Amino acid sequence: MTTFHDILGTDNQTPTADIKRRYKLLSSRCHPDKDGTKALMQLIAQAYDKVMHGKGAEEAVKTVIVKKAVPNEALVQQYRQLEAQYKLLKIDNDTLNQQLETALKNLQKATAANTAAATSAMQTTSMDNSDEVRQKQDMEREIIALRRENRRLQMQIDNASRREQAQATRTSSAGQTASARSLEADNAPAGAISPTILKQIRGLGRQGMIVKSLFALLIVLILIWGLTSGGNQLRALWASLTANESVTAPDMATVLHTHPDDLAAQHAPKVQAPQVVAPVAKAEAPRIRLRDESGIWALSQFENSPEPYISVRSDKGSYIVKTCTGDFQYYKNMSVRSGRLAANLMFDRMDRHFEVYNIPYGNGSFVVNWTDSKSLLINNEYFPNLAFEMAYSDLQQRCM
Known part of the structure; x- marks a missing residue:
């Protein structure tokens, strides 16, 4: 059916x-x-x-x-x-x-x-991302350690330079004193005694007075002892000595064939010629190029140096700068009013109408801070990360 x-x-x-x-x-x-x-x-x-x-x-x-x-x-x-x-x-x-x-x-x-x-692709991507983040963190830590070592070596170099300058200054002052003494000796009239020799003669005179005083005191003590009970023994001893006394050869006088001034000049300490120390030239700080465009990272080089750098300009006229070896730097426009600065902004120097601050740590000090965000707020100023990765890649190629 x-x-x-x-x-x-x-x-x-x-x-x-x-x-x-x-x-x-x-x-x-x-x-x-x-x-x-x-x-x-x-x-x-x-x-x-x-x-x-x-x-x-x-x-x-x-x-x-x-x-x-x-x-x-x-x-x-x-x-x-x-x-x-x-x-x-x-x-x-x-x-x-x-x-x-x-x-x-x-x-x-x-x-x-x-x-x-x-699911496998997501797990692989997450693992790759975690590996990349870990590698970036390791690289950042290595960079921080290298910067600390660089600062320590720079401090040692500065200390050594200061010691050399101090040594050169002392050598220069000693040379000037010696040259002044030699100039006084040259300007003194013939037959005059130099102040140094006069000081030596006065010292010898004082020593002679002391020796004479000691001899006089000894003679007085001998006379006192002779007048007392020990006088008879002294006279007997004197008689025995005079009885056995033999004829001795007369003392020979020493004749000097050199003038005392010449001897003083020979024994005077030799003075080294002063060394002329060239002044240490202070390296000129690099100056960034001013830009009209704001909100985008770009590669450039300093006005007074061929060293490359990348920078971004805020709407208020301040800059964030990154060089090949240094930290990120904040060029604060002096016309911008700001309150208390963050603790990670370390003042470095003045550059025209900018106050230059180093950013050794914290917000804005790492490359990851700029790649993982659309913009960063530094001292109440927004700095976008537009074209940061491309500019940073160009900087790395220029720095090789």
């Missing part, structure tokens, strides 16, 4: 949307304009109506016979045609169902594969 469900390929559990979809599909295929027949269209329409009203389990052929009331021979022939068409439609329906199931399975497999690939 052929039911209306068999004609549409449905059952009692088929949703209304699927019933409508199958009806439209069969109507488009069995339409008289597309090699179909009016009887077949009527059968499909009646089957759709019965199924929608919950009567899809009824026998379709019997209903058609009652409605049409055609002769038996014609009815049999029409029945055979409908059976043949039904078989073809059922085959098409089964084929379409199989294709639909295959497509759904392939879609589920593709969706699962895409989801797994996307």
Whole structure:
């Protein structure tokens, strides 16, 4: 028995949307304009109506016979045609169902594969990003350590330079004193004694007075002892010495063949010629080029030096500057009114109408701060990061 469900390929559990979809599909295929027949269209329409009203389990052929009331021979022939068409439609329906199931399975497999690939890609990307962040942090720490070592070496160089300058100053002052003494000696008249020799003679005179005083005191003590009980023993000793006294050779006088002034000049300390120390030239600080364009990073070089740098200008006329080796620097426009500056802004020098501050740490001191944000707020001034990565890459190539 052929039911209306068999004609549409449905059952009692088929949703209304699927019933409508199958009806439209069969109507488009069995339409008289597309090699179909009016009887077949009527059968499909009646089957759709019965199924929608919950009567899809009824026998379709019997209903058609009652409605049409055609002769038996014609009815049999029409029945055979409908059976043949039904078989073809059922085959098409089964084929379409199989294709639909295959497509759904392939879609589920593709969706699962895409989801797994996307999850794996996200994990790989997150791992790559974490590795890049870790590498950037390691590089920043190495840069900070190198900067500290550079500052320490620079301090040692400065201290050594100061010691050399102090030594040169002392040498220069000693040379000036010696030259002044030699000039006094040259200007003194012939036969005059220099002040140095006079000081030596006066010292010798004082030493002679002390020796004479000691000898006089010793003689007085001897006389006192001789007048006392020890005088007899002293006289006996003197008599024994004079009795055994022998004739001794007279003392020979020493004759000097050199003038005392010449001896003093020979024994005078030798004075080294003063060394002329060239003044240490102070290196001129680099000066940035002023720009009219604000809000974009650009590569440039200093006015008085070929060293490259990158900079960005704020709307208030201040600059953020980065060189090959130094820290990020904040060129504060002196016309900008500001309150208390941040702790990481270290004053360095003055440059025309700018106050130059180094940024050794904190906000704006690392490359990551600029790459991971759209703009940074420094001293109540916004500095965008537009074109920062391209400018920083150009700077790295110029610095190699």
